[in-house]
Amino acid sequence: MAELSRRLLLPMNIRPLAKEGLIEGSSILLLGPPGNGKTIFCDNFAKTYMNNNISCVYVTADKTPGEIVYHFQQLSVDLKGDKFRDKMVFVDGYTWLIGKSSEKFYIESLSNLTELNFKISSAISNLPKPVLLIFNSVSPLSLYNPEAFVLKFLQLLFARIKEYGAIGMFVAQAGVHSQEFYTTLEYLVDGIFDMKIGEDQGNLMRFFRIRSMSSVSHETKWVPFIIDYDRQIKLKYGGSD
Numbered sequence: 202m203a204e205l206s207r208r209l210l211l212p213m214n215i216r217p218l219a220k221e222g223l224i225e226g227s228s229i230l231l232l233g234p235p236g237n238g239k240t241i242f243c244d245n246f247a248k249t250y251m252n253n254n255i256s257c258v259y260v261t262a263d264k265t266p267g268e269i270v271y272h273f274q275q276l277s278v279d280l281k282g283d284k285f286r287d288k289m290v291f292v293d294g295y296t297w298l299i300g301k302s303s304e305k306f307y308i309e310s311l312s313n314l315t316e317l318n319f320k321i322s323s324a325i326s327n328l329p330k331p332v333l334l335i336f337n338s339v340s341p342l343s344l345y346n347p348e349a350f351v352l353k354f355l356q357l358l359f360a361r362i363k364e365y366g367a368i369g370m371f372v373a374q375a376g377v378h379s380q381e382f383y384t385t386l387e388y389l390v391d392g393i394f395d396m397k398i399g400e401d402q403g404n405l406m407r408f409f410r411i412r413s414m415s416s417v418s419h420e421t422k423w424v425p426f427i428i429d430y431d432r433q434i435k436l437k438y439g440g441s442d
Contacts, residue, residue, distance in 0.1 A: 208221055208222040208223060208224055208225070208417075209222050209223050209225065209250070209255070209331065209368060210222040210223075211223065211249075212245055212246055212248075212249040214245070214426075214433075214434055214435055214436050215409070215411075215436060217420075217436075217438060218410075218411050218419055218420045218424070218436075219411055219414060219417055219418070219419035219420070220418075221417050221418055221419075222417070223368055223392075223414075223417070224391075224415075224416055224417065225331050225366040225367070225368065226362060226363040226364075226365075226366050226367070226368075226391075227362075227368055227369070227391040227392060227414075227415070228358075228359040228362050228363075228369035228371060228389075228390045228391050228392075229368070229369065229370050229371065229390060229391065229392040229393070229394055229414075230371050230373060230386060230387060230390040230392070230393045230394065231243070231370055231371065231372045231373070231394045231396070232373050232375055232383075232393060232394070232395055232396070233374075233375055233395060233396030233397060234374070234375045234376060234396070234397065234398065235374055237396040237397065237398060237407055238396060238407055238426070238428055238434065239337070239338070239372050239396060240264070240272070240337060240372070241272075241428055241432050241434060242394075242396070242409075242434055243335045243337055243370055243372060244269075244272050244273060244276055244432065245276070245432075245433065245434050246333070246335070246370060247259065247273075247289070247333060247335060248273070248276050248278050250333045250368075251278070251285055251288040251289065254288075255288075255331055255332070255333055256287070256288050256289070256290070256328040256329065256332050256333070257288060257289045257290070257332070257333045257334075257335060258289075258290050258291075258292060258321065258324045258325050258328065258332060258333070258334045258335070259289055259290070259291050259292070259335045259337070260291075260292040260294060260317075260321060260334070260335065260336040260337065261291060261292070261293055261294055261295045261337065262294040262295055262311065262336070262337065262338055262339070262340075262341045262342065263295060263337070263338055263340075263341050264295060264337070265293070265295050265296055265299075266291040266293050266295075266296070266302075266304055269291070272432065273285075275431060275432045276431065276432050276433070277431070290305070290306065290324045290327070290328065291304045291306065292304070292306045292307070292308070292317075292320050292321050292324050293306065293307035293308070294307075294308050294311055294317060294341075297309050297310055297311075306320045306321075306323065306324045307320070308320055310345065311341055311342055311344070311345045311346070312345035312346060314342070314346060314350060314351070314354040317354070318354060318357060318358060318361075321334070321358065321361075322361055325361070325365050325367060326365070330365065330366055330367070331366055331367060331368065332365060332367040332368070333367065333368050333370070334362060334367050334368065334369045334370065335369075335370045335372075336358075336369065336370070336371045336372065337372045338371075338372035338373055338374060339351065339355065339371055339372065339373050340372075340373055340374040340377055340378065342354070343377075343378060343382070348378065348379060348381070348382045351382075352382065352385050352386065352389070355371070355386065355389065356389055359389055359390065359391075371390070373386065391414070391415040392411070392412075392413055392414035392415060392417070393411075393412040393413045393414075394409065394410070394411055394412070395409070395410050395411075395412050396408065396409055397423070399423075401425050406425045406426075406427075407425065407426050407427070407428070408423045408424065408425050408426070409423070409424055409425075409426050409436060410422060410423045410424065424436045424437065424438060425437045
């Protein structure tokens with residue numbers, strides 16, 4: 202079992218909310234409605250860690266790896282260049298819907314959770330520790346599997362993350378699963394990051410908060426954020442950046 206004492210700092214834009222950072226072995230649920238910026242948040246998260254020489258396994262379930270590569274280009278991250286080429290490994294869980302994947306780690310169908318678990322574990326174990334795992338998103342799994350099976354799969358994956366001393370960021374869409382699914386998933390994870398859309402001084406705004414994070418002191422207030430033209434997320438603390 203990996204030691205869980207080491208902490209990894211959060212990206213600079215959300216660090217004021219939890220200055221202690223994340224404990225290795227933690228699994229975080231990122232929950233919010235579609236179009237709220239969850240993918241962009243994950244991309245910013247991964248950029249920070251890769252810039253600090255931490256490798257990333259990116260599980261794609263609702264986008265192709267090519268789309269993710271393009272998103273990172275907009276963040277000035279060239280995943281095919283010398284600096285980042287070996288920092289990200291994809292587990293392609295989407296391309297099977299439209300054709301044959303060219304990735305080393307891919308699955309034939311999201312209905313095969315055993316294969317998916319094996320491919321994710323293989324991808325993580327091939328990288329130096331610590332590793333950031335991004336699963337974007339877990340919601341399509343419920344299209345092909347009963348929710349109880351998905352929860353058991355995720356529980357096993359969370360245990361793997363603790364074993365490897367990795368950090369897991371699991372994206373879920375709000376409003377598309379049963380309440381029992383959300384309640385159980387929130388119980389299983391080590392922390393919950395929420396996103397929502399609301400009003401701020403009469404304008405529609407995106408908001409972010411850290412609802413919970415085990416063994417880490419953190420603020421729980423909702424903070425508005427913007428997404429810049431270059432896909433950078435900026436939280437507006439006290440009405441300023």
